[in-house]
Amino acid sequence: MSAIALRDLSVRVAGHDLVRHVSLExxxxxxxxxxxxxGAGKTTLVEAVAGLRSLASGEVALDGEALASMSGRERARRVSLVPQHPVIPAGMSVHDYVALGRTAYHGVLRAPSSSDHAVVASVLERVELTSFRDRDVVTLSGGERQRMVLGRALAQSTMVMVLDEPITGLDLRHQMTMLEMxxxxxxxxxxxxxxxxxxLTxxxxxxxxxxxxxxxxxxLDGPASEVIRSDELxxxxxxELRVVEINGSDVVVPVRDARRGPSPLSTEQ
Amino acid sequence: MAWVTSLTLVILALAAVGGLVVGPTSIGASRVLGDTLSHLGVGHSTLTSMQSTIIWQLRAPRMVLGLLAGAMLAVAGGTYQGVFRNPLADPYLLGVAAGAGLGATIAIVDVGGGLSTPSWTPLLAFAGALVAVGVTWIIGGGGHRANTSTLILAGVAVASLLTSAQTYLQQQGSVNSLARVYIWLLGSLASASWSSVLLVLPYVIVCALICLFAARALDVMSVGEEESRSLGLPVRRVRLVVIGAASLGTAAIVSAVGLIGFVGIVVPHVMRLLVGTSYRRILPLSILAGAAFLVLADTIARTVLAPSELPLGVVTALVGAPVFVLILSLRGRVSM
Structure with missing residues (x-):
């Protein structure tokens, strides 16, 4: 059974169809x-999987169960989100921020249990932020912040995670660190x-x-090595895009047309 | 955190005792304590019956109503700031003040004919406050739309409309009624009685408790509505319950004591500067500090120019603003 199944999914926002009849497992x-x-609809698609968008048609299912039939708490135990532009609440400690990921387990009327604390400690270790646990979130660098947001999503202990441009604004080293994690x-x-x-690389x-x-x-839908070599891409x-192989890894290189530059932008949604 | 709590409790205790013993009729704290113990069957009171009446029928209900009003306004303000993620939010954000003001003006001008402040002024003020919040909620699409900005703007619109209606009515009345409406709008604890305390007590207890129980949810909401939803928080339900509780509690207080500004916006900010941004710390401390602050302000209001009184709202701002500026300059920026 697929962990994520989208069946004929459409999402309409302000009269525009941002996602149209997408089926994906x-x-x-x-x-x-x-x-x-x-403008392709990527963010809308992942937000729909995270349960944050109303669907015009179709269905999202996680492990065969329809997302629409789940309560908010149940959904948060099944799918976590790393947003593109997370809100960083000044004054909150890194530990408390990551611990927000346990909200769906202890609820808002009870304090986190010892097992919630254990999960948070383990996550801080995994995202290499244990030594930052008491720091104010706004004092972190961009890379540390993004790891912290990943930590919050990991603390939700879900089997499915959706991430919207999780490496935006990070330098190369922090991009690699984040994706390796x-x-x-x-x-x-x-x-x-x-x-x-x-x-694309x-x-x-x-x-x-x-x-x-x-x-x-x-x-297009397929193994990474095939999709990045496709003319359709x-x-x-x-x-014009070229794929070169360096040490067994594919690198996608845009080729500049010296005479014209890239094609004029077509109408974007 | 511990020292802030201890200091706040000490100030609260001093404010409460000061509220009983300070006044034009000088009665020592030890004699008041002796009288209190005598009511519990221990020892004998040295107070005359007149002094006992002043303490227990005038100052005590006034002090207790001040505690309740300060606590409720401060916790409601902190709750509003959390749910709207807006440092300028105060308990009057969604039109409670304007609605209550209109209700009270109708009572004084139309019902009382401007000759008196009718006994059911609080009732009309309470109804006005609730109607105003209800209309704001409906216009702002509080139950459906995710954007709290819409709700705030709806509050601004409703408040403006009701304030203009209130001003119109006020202008239609006599000079006498104008003065009465003005005094009511400035807020006062002068008409406090045990019956008014008993009237607002259930509202304050229930509404303040709901706000306190919502503190953890407000901490989650500090990451915004969409992210809160992705963390499993029922944002709309939480918003409905906490706005409802904060508004109901504020409406009950406003109907009893009129419009007292400053407490609801500044006390939570002072606590935020002292103990950090978690509402689990801010809200309980705001209850204690708000209660202490209002009773202290009222003690000043009724003693500085005795036997006449300063408007309570004037004192809260005059005393509170410098204190707030001092703490702000010592502790730096306010974070939300």
């Missing part, structure tokens, strides 16, 4: 990354990941599978 313990140009959770703990990424190197979304529809991005 993600196997448990695998990493699927959604790529696509700006996530990969470890997939390989060692069986986490199922559905992420969006703009960086990193998308190809870390995901088991890539889904190319454009104008709200899936136009270049066509959808409206530019």
């Amino acid at each position: 993600v196997a448990a313990g695998s990493w699927c990354t959604v790529i696509g140009p700006n 996530l990969r470890r959770e997939v390989d060692d703990c069986g986490l199922t990941v559905l992420a969006t990424l703009h960086d 990193l998308a190809g190197q870390f995901a088991d599978r890539l889904v190319l979304l454009d104008h709200g529809e899936i136009v 270049a066509k959808r991005y409206e530019m």
